[in-house]
Amino acid sequence: MLGPNPIDRLRIPDDTTVEEHDLVTDGDVLVGGQSTVELGVRGRSVVAGERVSFDGDIEAEGDCRLDMWCEVDGNVLAEKDAYLGERAHITGRLVVGGDLDIGDDVDIEEGFEASGWIVIRNPMPTLTFFVMYVTHLLQLGEEEEAQDLVEELAADGDRDPLTIPRSGSVSDDAWRVSTPATIGDNCRLHGNIRATEIDVGRGNNVFGSLRAQDDVTVGAGTKIHGDVTTRDGNVHVQGDAVVLGDVSGHDVTIDEAADVDGIIRARGEMRLGSSTDRDAE
Known part of the structure; x- marks a missing residue:
């Protein structure tokens, strides 16, 4: 709408x-x-x-x-x-x-x-x-x-x-908005992403961290060179995504094929999900 x-x-x-x-x-x-x-x-x-x-x-x-x-x-x-x-x-x-x-x-x-x-x-x-x-x-x-x-x-x-x-x-250092952020597929970006919620598509290379107030989704095949954190929302790292940092959220879901090179912190539930991509949701 x-x-x-x-x-x-x-x-x-x-x-x-x-x-x-x-x-x-x-x-x-x-x-x-x-x-x-x-x-x-x-x-x-x-x-x-x-x-x-x-x-x-x-x-x-x-x-x-x-x-x-x-x-x-x-x-x-x-x-x-x-x-x-x-x-x-x-x-x-x-x-x-x-x-x-x-x-x-x-x-x-x-x-x-x-x-x-x-x-x-x-x-x-x-x-x-x-x-x-x-x-x-x-x-x-x-x-x-x-x-x-x-x-x-x-x-x-x-x-x-x-x-x-x-x-x-x-x-080059940061993308800062007071709204949601949506990143498509196959992008190459520099800078930390700061938004109310973040949805990252597939096959991206983000040279920075993701931080949001609400939910954060990292699509299959995407590589995040930094932490993925949310204050009040959930985190889902999909498919064969790679996070070169920590992951923190309320409920955290990491697909089996995903790789997190850091500490995973879940204030609620921690789930190891099956490999999915955005088309399957």
Whole structure:
């Protein structure tokens, strides 16, 4: 069921990687307002709410839309259209393959170029308009139309977007959000994951620990280079997953083929389960 906030969790789609100082994904990137991304970003389209800061270049195969007061410590390349809200600041250069829609008092230190039209105005911030419109559709009972709008924002719908919720923080050291976190399959990530609950898919390599308030699931074939802990929830280490650290939770389930290279602490029940994967659940 679609809620009123389309960016309600940290969602990392399949095959996402952190390469040197860049976060790389095949799909779109949606960043909630007042978030900090201490990495460069490479994706299809990049959309950020107000007061988001990026510590690196942005490279978008599609559009790039940065709302008011956004900061980019680097260059911005958009192969299609770009929108910059008022008082956005780019320390490098802006290159746009299509049209450029720009607000007042935008500072681009090394200049810009656009192949299409250049329009200076102050339209409603992208995510503000989008959330207001989706909320209005839901209030009218038009859930199907609202869902279609969300899928349209995620380009052609063939790839899930990477979403960072409002006030999230992403860096090489840690991914910190006050929402649930979902990691797809075959990702390679650097940094500790901190969220209210964490669901990690299959075949991932996470160079950091997992810590949540509620349940934590580690999918088959995933390798966690750190501890897996939860304050109030349960932990399930599935299939042939590997945890290079301690595991701690209320009820802890470790599949027979899984390997934990550390201490297992269960405040409730400790179970040795049969090998399962996410498809079997």
